Amino acid sequence: MSDDQKPPPGLDEKLSYHTSGGLEVEWLPPLPIKYYTVAHIVQNDKILLGYKKRGFGQGKYNGFGGKVEPNESSLQAAIRELEEEAGIKAPLKHIGVLLFIVNGADKTFHIDIYYAEEFEGTITESDEMKPEWFSLSTNDKDGLPPVPWDKMWDTDHCWIPLLREGKPFRGRADFDKGESGVFIPRRWWYGLLDE
Numbered sequence: 644m645s646d647d648q649k650p651p652p653g654l655d656e657k658l659s660y661h662t663s664g665g666l667e668v669e670w671l672p673p674l675p676i677k678y679y680t681v682a683h684i685v686q687n688d689k690i691l692l693g694y695k696k697r698g699f700g701q702g703k704y705n706g707f708g709g710k711v712e713p714n715e716s717s718l719q720a721a722i723r724e725l726e727e728e729a730g731i732k733a734p735l736k737h738i739g740v741l742l743f744i745v746n747g748a749d750k751t752f753h754i755d756i757y758y759a760e761e762f763e764g765t766i767t768e769s770d771e772m773k774p775e776w777f778s779l780s781t782n783d784k785d786g787l788p789p790v791p792w793d794k795m796w797d798t799d800h801c802w803i804p805l806l807r808e809g810k811p812f813r814g815r816a817d818f819d820k821g822e823s824g825v826f827i828p829r830r831w832w833y834g835l836l837d838e
């Protein structure tokens with residue numbers, strides 16, 4: 644197996660190589676794990692994302708999520724965060740894991756990634772997120788804007804398309820933090836879970 648095909652430290656399941664980058668640098672050393680969630684509504688060719696108004700990742704578009712609290716499961720946290728941040732309830736399905744590490748930080752983010760094709764309730768803006776629909780298709784018929792990749796976490800383009808296909812995946816993305824506080828992707832790897 645060539646170096647780029649080999650899963651990174653921390654991903655122990657049986658995976659088929661999907662994509663990678665930043666191979667010229669080493670993976671960052673392991674750090675204690677903290678659990679997070681991120682959830683998306685995906686309906687055919689459209690995806691619901693939120694513009695993050697404050698906190699970590701401010702100014703970026705992302706799915707809805709946050710920290711898993713001590714007395715809840717990851718799925719419970721994902722459902723709670725989706726309701727708090729977008730005002731809706733959805734039958735979320737687990738599809739991916741992203742290990743996210745920032746150079747110089749004190750923890751590894753283990754991010755459980757969820758999606759659902761349906762939801763209940765009215766999509767509502769919250770203090771933290773402004774929800775908006777985007778098109779995953781290159782020739783959208785509904786007049787929706789395309790997914791704003793340049794305003795999202797770098798490397799999300801590696802796995803967002805897998806949500807539409809319902810393909811389980813695992814990945815790792817290490818980032819450096821630039822002087823102006825921008826996050827610069829350092830090394831990343833994504834694989835599909837062997838079914």
Ligand SMILES: Nc1nc2c([nH]c(=O)n2[C@H]2C[C@H](O)[C@@H](COP(=O)(O)OP(=O)(O)OP(=O)(O)O)O2)c(=O)[nH]1
Nearest residue numbers: 679680681698699705708709710743752754796799
């Ligand atoms: N799509 C994507 N999401 C990421 C990446 N890195 C990263 O931390 N996230 C997500 C995981 C969490 O949903 C969110 C960080 O959690 P947060 O900062 O919102 O958590 P929080 O404690 O403020 O949230 P909360 O529990 O107070 O609502 O960002 C990434 O590379 N891609």
